[in-house]
Amino acid sequence: MAETAVIMELNGAGGVKTSLASKVARFCTEDSVEPLLNHPCRIPASGFNYSFRKTWCLYITGDFNQVRDIYAYGDGEFADDWGLSPANGGGLFVGNRDTGDNGLPIDAVLHGSDEYAVATGIIGTTGHSIEDVVNGHPYYKDQSTPVKNFDECLADAPHLVDSGPYTDDFYSKALVASAKIPPQAAYGKKTAKSITWIYNIF
Amino acid sequence: MAQPLFRRYWIKVHPDGSAFSQFDPFSGKSHESGEDKDPVAQVLFYPMSPGLADKICKQGDKAEPSNLPPLVFDIPIGGGAKLYRVGKLRYDLRQICGICQMEFSPDLEECPRCLAKNQWYCGSCDALKDKPIIDHETNQVRCPDCEATLPRGLRHIECIGDFYQESHYTSYVLEISDRCREVEYMDIDEGDWKTCTQAQNTQRHFILDYKINRKAPT
Numbered sequence: 480m481a482e483t484a485v486i487m488e489l490n491g492a493g494g495v496k497t498s499l500a501s502k503v504a505r506f507c508t509e510d511s512v513e514p515l516l517n518h519p520c521r522i523p524a525s526g527f528n529y530s531f532r533k534t535w536c537l538y539i540t541g542d543f544n545q546v547r548d549i550y551a552y553g554d555g556e557f558a559d560d561w562g563l564s565p566a567n568g569g570g571l572f573v574g575n576r577d578t579g580d581n582g583l584p585i586d587a588v589l590h591g592s593d594e595y596a597v598a599t600g601i602i603g604t605t606g607h608s609i610e611d612v613v614n615g616h617p618y619y620k621d622q623s624t625p626v627k628n629f630d631e632c633l634a635d636a637p638h639l640v641d642s643g644p645y646t647d648d649f650y651s652k653a654l655v656a657s658a659k660i661p662p663q664a665a666y667g668k669k670t671a672k673s674i675t676w677i678y679n680i681f
Numbered sequence: 682m683a684q685p686l687f688r689r690y691w692i693k694v695h696p697d698g699s700a701f702s703q704f705d706p707f708s709g710k711s712h713e714s715g716e717d718k719d720p721v722a723q724v725l726f727y728p729m730s731p732g733l734a735d736k737i738c739k740q741g742d743k744a745e746p747s748n749l750p751p752l753v754f755d756i757p758i759g760g761g762a763k764l765y766r767v768g769k770l771r772y773d774l775r776q777i778c779g780i781c782q783m784e785f786s787p788d789l790e791e792c793p794r795c796l797a798k799n800q801w802y803c804g805s806c807d808a809l810k811d812k813p814i815i816d817h818e819t820n821q822v823r824c825p826d827c828e829a830t831l832p833r834g835l836r837h838i839e840c841i842g843d844f845y846q847e848s849h850y851t852s853y854v855l856e857i858s859d860r861c862r863e864v865e866y867m868d869i870d871e872g873d874w875k876t877c878t879q880a881q882n883t884q885r886h887f888i889l890d891y892k893i894n895r896k897a898p899t
């Protein structure tokens with residue numbers, strides 16, 4: 480049987496994995512796989528607010544010889560479509576490593592280590608940014624470029640999450656994402672956006 | 682779980698005339714190109730026939746018959762071919778009407794079939810409110826008519842639900858090189874000379890497996 484693929488979100492201290500199929504993921508100010516309209520992102524009076532970090536991975540099962548080169552990309556319009564005022568520093572940012580795969584290792588057996596860290600912040604107000612010197616994501620915050628604007632990750636220049644290879648059912652390394660919200664951001668309901676994941680099968 | 686939907690498949694033809702197919706023609710069992718290590722003389726892409734699609738579905742995969750054109754790629758003698766499949770997974774938000782079950786775009790505020798939409802209800806006025814006061818500071822939605830006297834929160838009457846529609850596309854990449862040559866290089870980690878095969882003059886072909894809906898000429 481060819482592969483089946485699903486995107487999983489990791490939540491809680493232990494990184495419980497939940498399939499996003501038939502769920503609605505929202506950037507918000509709590510660590511929840513399906514927060515509905517609770518704890519929406521808040522626009523700050525000054526400085527920046529952040530959504531709680533989202534941690535997503537790809538789960539692939541089936542009969543395949545090898546799966547490798549897992550990338551993610553968007554349409555380059557997240558900041559504009561969500562009114563995040565990119566001119567003032569807002570946008571959707573993802574964890575970035577100086578070298579190698581940008582994805583977060585979440586499985587000691589598959590990835591060599593488990594670097595998952597629960598999303599933190601002040602519930603209902605702001606999350607901690609990925610690059611925050613104190614409360615940032617431990618796997619990214621000390622990199623020279625700890626985040627990348629996801630609007631730069633396009634179909635012809637996608638974000639390398641996990642180079643693999645995998646020869647059996649696996650969870651990929653994870654994409655860590657957070658919305659950065661400046662005071663100039665627009666209030667209100669946001670349009671739905673999609674992230675595309677691609678992978679090669681040999 | 683999303684599965685790829687196959688509308689065309691590849692067949693590798695070896696120099697001795699034998700062939701290795703992505704799907705077993707008798708059982709429909711799927712194979713990936715990496716399982717076949719033999720040299721390749723030709724790579725064919727064939728549209729899915731109804732019989733093979735049926736066998737593939739019985740194996741638990743997804744396939745549908747198509748009339749996509751057959752494609753033939755010759756591999757030069759002394760050259761090489763690298764073939765792999767690309768999976769693309771995307772979740773698109775959609776809305777579903779709780780009244781008539783119609784699925785529609787999240788850009789629409791009301792169901793295009795029965796015109797149902799999410800409403801705000803004021804218990805004091807006993808009426809639905811079209812333009813409620815949305816207070817982002819306090820995350821409250823209040824009645825505009827009661828605001829001047831006794832501010833009152835509104836109840837959300839949800840008729841429209843959100844869900845993600847999974848889209849899983851598959852396509853193929855075929856890289857054909859005119860010739861391959863052995864190249865010597867220094868392995869810094871092991872400190873000795875090794876050889877590897879380097880492909881030259883590589884052409885990259887991207888083969889779609891999508892159904893293209895063309896509008897009939899009028």
